[in-house]
Amino acid sequence: MALLEVRNLKTYFHTREGIVRAVDDVSFDVERGQTVGIVGESGSGKSVTCYSLMRLIPEPPGKIEGGTAMFDGMDLLKLTPKEIQKVRGDRITMIFQEPMTSLNPYLKISTQLIEPLQIHRGMGKSEALEKAIAELDAVGIPDAKNRIHSYAHEFSGGMRQRVMIAMALITRPEILIADEPTTALDVTIQKQVLDLIRTRQDDLGTAIIFITHDLTVVSEVCDYVNVMYAGRFVERAPVKAIFTEPKHAYTRALQKSIPAIQEKGKDLYTIPGLPPLLSQEIPGCAFGPRCETATKDQCLTDKRPILVEKNPQHWVQDCPGCLGSFQKSRRFKNSSF
Amino acid sequence: MTYLELDNLTKHFEISDGLFGKKRVVKAVDGVSLSIEKGEILGLVGESGCGKSTLSRLIMQLLPPTSGSVVLEDEWLANLPPALIRERRPDFQMIFQDPNASLNPRMTVYSTLVESISARHPRVSDNAADAQEAVSELMRTVGLDPRYMRKYPHEFSGGQRQRIAIARALGTEPKLVIADEPVSALDVSIQSQILNLLRKLSRELELTMIFISHDLSVVRYIADRIAVMDEGKIVEVGEANAVFNNPQHEYTQTLLKAIPQIRV
Known part of the structure; x- marks a missing residue:
């Protein structure tokens, strides 16, 4: 216990x-x-x-x-x-x-x-x-x-x-x-x-x-x-797994936006949009509107995704949109709200 | 041609321990010489107490130096009479760490920005339509929606507030902007947005900027050259990647080692 x-x-x-x-x-x-x-x-x-x-x-x-x-x-x-x-x-x-x-x-x-x-x-x-x-x-x-x-x-x-x-x-x-x-x-x-x-x-x-x-x-x-994210855990894992095999789009986006690991001369990666207002009921995947995976269209809209254990001790919100891989050629925009 | 030149700039403060205590001299800035080109971003790195802020106040003409000179576009600034310094103020602008503290909570974005624009164009508010247009353009430059110009700072998010502070700094059409830890108070994801914006502005407006931070990883990204400051002195200056990848001074190496690494 x-x-x-x-x-x-x-x-x-x-x-x-x-x-x-x-x-x-x-x-x-x-x-x-x-x-x-x-x-x-x-x-x-x-x-x-x-x-x-x-x-x-x-x-x-x-x-x-x-x-x-x-x-x-x-x-x-x-x-x-x-x-x-x-x-x-x-x-x-x-x-x-x-x-x-x-x-x-x-x-x-x-x-x-x-x-x-x-x-x-x-x-x-x-x-x-x-x-x-x-x-x-x-x-x-x-x-x-x-x-x-x-x-x-x-x-x-x-x-x-x-x-x-x-x-x-x-x-x-x-x-x-x-x-x-x-x-x-x-x-x-x-x-x-x-x-x-x-x-x-x-x-x-x-x-x-x-x-x-x-x-x-x-x-x-x-x-x-x-x-x-937005009042809920989207991913839970041992520290090693979070960095070596992050699964949720938000975890991956956070890692991409660390300035220290980005190449000089290019625009820094930023997560588009803003976190949702928590004073309104969120019907589906809270990260959906800011999600940039290739499968973002499949983000849940009718029910909140639940945490499932993908690997031992590695839990992730089961939203088909947020689990997909990132789109390859994304054009970075500066003002993103 | 050198745009801003600091020559042997020095500021000593005399402090005493108690009323009858011994006088001591604190060498906050101790013989700093630097030159900055037009459109360049110079990163100034060092820990709290190393003299970064005193140096920026000397450049901004908020403090008279003990000795040395500040030359901007071939004009000596260090010993100007106060009235003339006031006239030069719009040339220098600062962006501070905490927009909550640096923006007036009782002023709308519109009045904050109009005040800044009127430093160069005193008659801007004579014509309401012109003033609105000028404010809208400024807001668009920093990626804010002009529709929100009548709102107050507290109605914006942290990142947007810092954009307002940047717009205010740009409103006076400054020759030099000093950004003092402009992203330290922001979330990592918002930091990137503000850094991208500052870099875009420096390219598009040929803005000359001194970017102060204690975080070498942020400075490496945004600065063309990096100056490392320790105990009032510049201990190392060089091209950003060179300083980052091949630090010469012992203190720079210590700073680099302190950056948290992702190691798993």
Whole structure:
């Protein structure tokens, strides 16, 4: 049995424009010590998926409409606010994109670092402080003993993200949710932070849910990848299969649009069109209008495609249009909306 | 002929630690010499804090240099009196990282762009039809539908917003555009669209551009030449592919190694 089993999660937002189906029937597992990636564009629902698990969706307008998330015999989606507080920040923790906004600028780092230990472990101040210094040391903050009494603004961006990681791991959580943790960082710092996350994971055996829009980052850190589009997973596979034998047109299009792998002098590949509005019911294949395979005419229009297991552990939405090969001679257009 | 010439451009900031603390000098830009041809895209690469932004502000005449000179089309800019600098402003335009922050949320696309056009053509808004035509053309140039000119920035997607910011920069018919991390805040799929657009514009309008980024893989794609900056100095300049494939300086090699690779 997996550490976390999410089944048929649905999170909708009830807005004036209608019901926004941000997460629409999503299922995945997280094994102990594994890194599971959720990849997709802005607005695809990857953050809402994780916020739902942490029960951080503002209600109203949001509402978890259905599904289960079994973690150690508990259904995270049904816990009372008091019960979920015991899990959140202790056994499941989170780091965010922008460390400056998630650290409190008025409090010293020390106050924020020892808070989880005081609350969840009932630890005394001096003991907690000792642990916190050791933790800062482990994430590579030099002179941790003195630096712990600094404020967030006294650290650089990369160092702040290290502090966040220390804070998230100090309770030795079973799952760490990392929401675009390196997107705001320079490439060199990004590399350091990714390396750090991996080393700490090896040391502590923490499972990680890694949210990102960057496929290259996925290839560096993830074991298993879920590709998300318009509130649903379109493809789920071990990281190797996602890159060596991607099946869904969206996964392939995402890979084609990575600037680093494209030839200089030619126009970069872009996915035409825009993601669909989630406030409207999507009758068929959500990617259909942007699909550019030779078989795109066969994209489902009357029913939503369902995930099927094509190879062991390799699931893909069974839409005949999106599974076809790309048209060979496509003329790239610049303005594509 | 060299279009923009930077000669030994230097900016030092004096800072002190506390009220009575010792004075220290931060060499934000330290003797930078560069030349850019007309219609060229120069990629400027370096980490946060290396002086990229200070350098761009020196070129934009937003900061007076400590020493050195900026020459655009044979005209010395560094020591112009403020009134003259103001007159030259439309020649320099910037595109910033985050269009949410750089566009005025209370101005429609139309008023944003008319304001920019009026820098060169002060009487453009005298005739409503002319103004609309000018705005429509600008919007078409960047791949936006002119029908949306009365909408506000928040009604557009992230990529479209960056197109508005680009249109605003082009509205003054600039001689030089500095794009400061224009795609870092965008999704990968949108990044490609904006990069394609910038390259198309540079070819069609003979736009001279300095493209600032920390991501060498993006810069390699768009730039003709790449300049690598570290601690206020340019440590390596060269043709884009040469810098990318055969980096000479140790720092460039470090930057290249940091690019995430797809390895499976």
